[in-house]
Amino acid sequence: MAFSFQAVAQEKIAITEDDYSNSRVEMADVMRSEGKIYVLVGVIVLIFAGITVYVINTDRKVSKLEKLIKEDS
């Protein structure tokens, strides 16, 4: 096992088309075929959207402060 880790790490193994169709390597194929992956994508995108809105609001508040200070001086 230790040896195979080493081999993966040290040699430059080019990725070929075979690597995309190699069904011997286990991937989350069931999850994808059931479409559940889109639920996951949806959840992550919603959270990202929420954080983005918050950051944009913060940015706007800073802009307002900048204006306020300019008018004052």
Added chain:
Amino acid sequence: MRASWWKILTIGLLLYTLIAGLLLDVPRLPILNETIRALHFHVTMWFGMIIMLVVAVVYSVKYLRTSDIKHDDMAIEFTNAAILFGVLGIVTGMLWAKFTWGDYWSGDPKQNGSAIGLLMYFAYLILRNSLTDVHQRARIGAVYNIFAFAAFIPLIFVLPRLTDSLHPGNGGNPGFNAYDLDSKLRLVFYPAIIGWTLLGAWMANVRVRLRRIERKVEDKLINQVS
């Protein structure tokens, strides 16, 4: 929002990274399996960190040449964002390593190097906070920042390549590794680097503006008293 086109670009690129990073085909490789997708999240943190550190060094040099405190704002805030990315990079790297290399920390040269690098940047923050005079802080900070960057690059790019490392592309192999060079991975990887870096720049930008507002308010208060 001020100058918002690049902020919209940031959001767009990151949305693309999240969606395409999870959905597009990836090479099916043993040991890595689906975790290869961490390329778009873990590796990009380090790219973003380095790019922001370069920006910070540029502003440190600018400060030393002009003694304009505005350049120091940029240097410290870009370093702050870079450190955040570095911490996230090291934590995500540990999680990824646990399930591919078998342990959170294997004393890999690149892991050690980046940990030492982060400690140097923590020291930068402590050094700055220990100085009370604004210009002294900025000048000593700028000099330290330039030296820290000059030590950081060999620590994570040069030394790991001189010895055996678990990280791909190391142990004598310079340049990108095979995973990065795969054209389908690059389709998400490169936009992801730009997106995360822009997000860091955005965070730095907001905090630089807050710093300048704070300074103006302080100046005003001082002027009122006298």
